Amino acid sequence: MASKTPPPSxxxxxxxxxFGFFGISASVGALIATTQVIASLGGAQRALPLADVAQSLGIDLAAAGTFAFFLRRDLQARDKQIARLTREERLGALPLSLANGRRVKVGQLRSFSRVVIAAGSPEQVAAAVQAAEPLREQLQERGVLVVPLPIFPGDPASSNGAAPAESSGSSSADDLxxxxxxxRLEEWKAWFDEQTALANANLDKGLYISLRLDGRVRGSGQGPPPWQRLIAQLAPLEGARMCLHLPATSAQT
Incomplete structure (x- = not known):
């Protein structure tokens, strides 16, 4: 699967x-009007009336400033979009192991699953997964694939930092x-550390990220994934479009 960042719209x-063209045109007009103002102030022969050239200069300066403002705003929006898409592509390159032991990248689940990542301490992640279990059938109908991610420090008194226990080695279609x-949890942690630093997020309650079918980030926030809200907002998928029909390429270890 290609991992190139999509270009701006x-x-x-x-x-x-x-905006760039009109801004340059207005700037050139302002430069010409400035020379005309200087000529009028200096009493040059055939100089245009000062009031006329001053008005023209004001219009050109206002136009140049307006186009510069919109150009700068669009450039900033473009840079933010590229940065966001780049982060999403890096997330798509992170490795997973399915219930049958097959290794894939997050990006390989595009069009098959809506990945929901529950990140936090081992206790927070275990609680998030436990909260999803009663809603498992409804979530599966909507293509939700749960990724428990215990990458933040936990309470040593309660779990000694151990990861939540995984279910038995069943590899049924339902488990897949x-x-x-x-x-490679260190790579996942590095990605999340970067995102939390950018957002200045509080890790006390854990974090979640919900992906769309196309692999783009649908939503994120502090605390466990809002399972009930996901059920209400996501439409059920038609048929079994999930992990059973993944491309042949697997993640590299």
């Missing part, structure tokens, strides 16, 4: 070209469509 690219185990 064409409408934004067109706006950048137009329900839960996946993250591999």
């Amino acid at each position: 064409l409408d934004r690219a067109l706006r950048l070209v137009l 469509r329900w839960k996946a185990t993250p591999l």
Whole structure:
């Protein structure tokens, strides 16, 4: 699967070209008007009336400033979009192990599953998964694939930092469509550490990230995944579109 970052939208690219062109035109007009103002103030022969050239200069400066403002705003939005897409592509490259032991990347689940990552301490992750169990059938109908991610320190008194216990080694179709185990946790933690630093997020309650079928981030927040809200907002998938029909390429270890 290709991992290239999608380019900015064409409408934004067109706006950048137009704003840049009109901004340069207005700046050139302002430069010409400035020389005319200087000529009028100096009493040069054939100089245009000062009031006219001053008005023209004001219009050109206002236009140049307006186009510069919109150009800067679109450039900032483009940079944010590229940064977000790059982070999502890096998330898509992180490895998982399915219930049957098959190793895949998050990005390989696009079009098959809606990945929901529950990150936090071992206790927080175990509680999030436990809360999802009574809703398992409804979540599976909507293509939700749960990824428990215990990457933050826990309470030594309650679990000694151990990861939540995994279910038995069953590899039924039902298990394949329900839960996946993250591999190389240091890479997952590095990704989450970067995101939490950018967002200045509080880790006390854990974090969750919900992905769309196309692999883009649908939602994220502090605390456990809002399972009931996901059920209410996500439409059931048609047929078994999930992990059973993944591409042949597997994640590298």
